[in-house]
Amino acid sequence: xxxxxxxxxxxxxxxxxxxxxxxxxxxxxxxxxxxxxxxxxxxxxxxx
Amino acid sequence: xxxxxxxxxxxxxxxxxxxxxxxxxxxxxxxxxxxxxxxxxxxxxxxxxxxxxxxxxxxxxxxxxxxxxxxxxxxxxxxxxxxxxxxxxxxxxxxxxxxxxxxxxxxxxxxxxxxxxxxxxxxxxxxxxxxx
Numbered sequence: 001x002x003x004x005x006x007x008x009x010x011x012x013x014x015x016x017x018x019x020x021x022x023x024x025x026x027x028x029x030x031x032x033x034x035x036x037x038x039x040x041x042x043x044x045x046x047x048x
Numbered sequence: 049x050x051x052x053x054x055x056x057x058x059x060x061x062x063x064x065x066x067x068x069x070x071x072x073x074x075x076x077x078x079x080x081x082x083x084x085x086x087x088x089x090x091x092x093x094x095x096x097x098x099x100x101x102x103x104x105x106x107x108x109x110x111x112x113x114x115x116x117x118x119x120x121x122x123x124x125x126x127x128x129x130x131x132x133x134x135x136x137x138x139x140x141x142x143x144x145x146x147x148x149x150x151x152x153x154x155x156x157x158x159x160x161x162x163x164x165x166x167x168x169x170x171x172x173x174x175x176x177x178x179x180x
Contacts, residue, residue, distance in 0.1 A: 007116065
């Protein structure tokens with residue numbers, strides 16, 4: 001697994017919904033220079 | 049500090065979930081981008097995609113200003129995160145970064161509490177500085 005603490009976070013681009021802005025593409029590299037919390041979660045409309 | 053939420057749902061489902069449930073839950077729109085990761089391509093890149101369930105597990109990655117992963121945590125779908133702990137970790141990481149590693153945060157540290165200053169003089173003497 002190439003993802004490790006101390007290693008560079010792999011870049012990616014994804015389509016995103018941003019309330020107030022609609023749909024737009026977002027890349028991790030857009031946030032260079034800022035701390036980022038990347039949080040994966042299983043699915044919308046589920047329970048936890 | 050930016051938050052990026054990401055699941056295998058489409059942007060349409062994200063919008064529907066925000067508009068119909070999350071707005072009711074928190075009293076306002078979700079204040080950060082909700083990313084779409086169909087087929088778990090990005091989840092696979094981060095080692096959290098589960099091929100059998102066809103969704104991403106509850107992975108959390110704290111990434112610093114240089115793009116380096118500073119912390120990670122993975123939970124299974126039925127177990128929710130502790131947000132206070134995530135905030136505490138970010139505060140600790142930023143404190144260590146601000147002191148350029150001159151200070152370390154001991155167990156259960158919260159902002160304002162004493163830190164430790166690693167060095168040869170402290171070897172075997174931590175018990176004088178810190179109590180559990």
